[in-house]
Amino acid sequence: MKQRELGRSGLRVSALGLGCMGLSYGYGPATGMADAVKLIHAAFERGITFFDTAEAYGPFANESVLGEALAPMRDQVVIATKFGFRDGDAGKGLDSRPERIRKVADEALMRLRTDRIDLFYQHRVDPQVPMEEVAGTVKDLIREGKVRHLGLSEAGADSIRRAHAVQPVAALQSEYSLWWREPEAEILPLLEELGIGFVPFSPLGKGFLTGAIDAQTSFGAADFRNTVPRFAPEARKANRALVDVLSGIAARKQVTPAQLALAWLLARKPWIVPIPGTTKLHRLEENAAAASVELSTDELAQVEAAVDGVQVQGTRYSADRQKLVGR
Numbered sequence: 001m002k003q004r005e006l007g008r009s010g011l012r013v014s015a016l017g018l019g020c021m022g023l024s025y026g027y028g029p030a031t032g033m034a035d036a037v038k039l040i041h042a043a044f045e046r047g048i049t050f051f052d053t054a055e056a057y058g059p060f061a062n063e064s065v066l067g068e069a070l071a072p073m074r075d076q077v078v079i080a081t082k083f084g085f086r087d088g089d090a091g092k093g094l095d096s097r098p099e100r101i102r103k104v105a106d107e108a109l110m111r112l113r114t115d116r117i118d119l120f121y122q123h124r125v126d127p128q129v130p131m132e133e134v135a136g137t138v139k140d141l142i143r144e145g146k147v148r149h150l151g152l153s154e155a156g157a158d159s160i161r162r163a164h165a166v167q168p169v170a171a172l173q174s175e176y177s178l179w180w181r182e183p184e185a186e187i188l189p190l191l192e193e194l195g196i197g198f199v200p201f202s203p204l205g206k207g208f209l210t211g212a213i214d215a216q217t218s219f220g221a222a223d224f225r226n227t228v229p230r231f232a233p234e235a236r237k238a239n240r241a242l243v244d245v246l247s248g249i250a251a252r253k254q255v256t257p258a259q260l261a262l263a264w265l266l267a268r269k270p271w272i273v274p275i276p277g278t279t280k281l282h283r284l285e286e287n288a289a290a291a292s293v294e295l296s297t298d299e300l301a302q303v304e305a306a307v308d309g310v311q312v313q314g315t316r317y318s319a320d321r322q323k324l325v326g327r
């Protein structure tokens with residue numbers, strides 16, 4: 001798989017990464033350790049060298065899975081993890097105090113079985129802690145060799161600028177896909193200006209752009225999509241129109257809708273690195289193959305026209321979750 005540089009950071013990663021959250025958190029029961037390790041190894045065998053986790057995924061279990069899986073090839077991969085929630089629990093609120101950041105780093109190093117975190121994201125901006133303190137703390141960790149690069153997740157333009165002035169930000173991780181294009185208005189131009197890479201999570205619309213979800217689909221009790229307005233049955237029914245038009249373009253290209261969606265993201269900018277997640281080997285293989293799909297100017301125009309012709313229904317987050325975004 002080809003590699004990309006995240007902005008002007010010098011951090012090079014595979015063109016597609018693997019978002020590992022779903023192996024432990026968010027979409028239902030956790031995948032067993034042996035099966036999760038097997039999937040991560042399969043990703044590495046297919047050229048994926050960029051793996052995304054967080055202390056909050058579990059909490060803590062996901063980092064341990066990656067530590068187990070990636071120990072044999074540690075020097076050949078890039079590991080990103082995150083700090084920012086009280087006690088590592090997303091349900092307990094935010095905590096980016098310097099002492100908490102340091103504690104998270106030390107504990108993550110142990111769980112990941114490594115001596116450095118390649119990319120250390122603030123999971124969500126904490127309005128109670130000045131961004132300068134957050135970036136300064138990570139800068140100190142970089143000096144100490146525990147961290148290599150600073151990242152931000154779902155941060156707004158002002159926070160990005162303030163952090164970058166203290167410690168260059170290597171990457172911003174936020175949601176971006178054919179059905180959530182808000183970053184194009186302000187964030188992408190800012191990242192290009194500052195030389196910051198962009199790591200889209202949910203690049204397949206939390207599974208919706210694969211075409212496998214419709215109004216009749218039922219999610220397990222622990223699946224967080226139950227709380228997402230965009231996944232309410234009526235919204236799913238309306239939003240199938242987007243999948244239908246993309247499926248037609250994909251069929252003509254002889255690729256899957258998921259591959260088309262990922263190829264579109266890769267074509268946007270050379271410093272964009274999507275991190276689709278999955279627990280299934282056949283989906284992993286499908287996603288990895290998207291890195292080789294090239295879209296012509298005409299095909300990109302067809303995709304743009306198709307998406308512009310469909311009004312996606314429903315917000316991407318509940319009101320409470322949305323409060324944590326864009327600060």
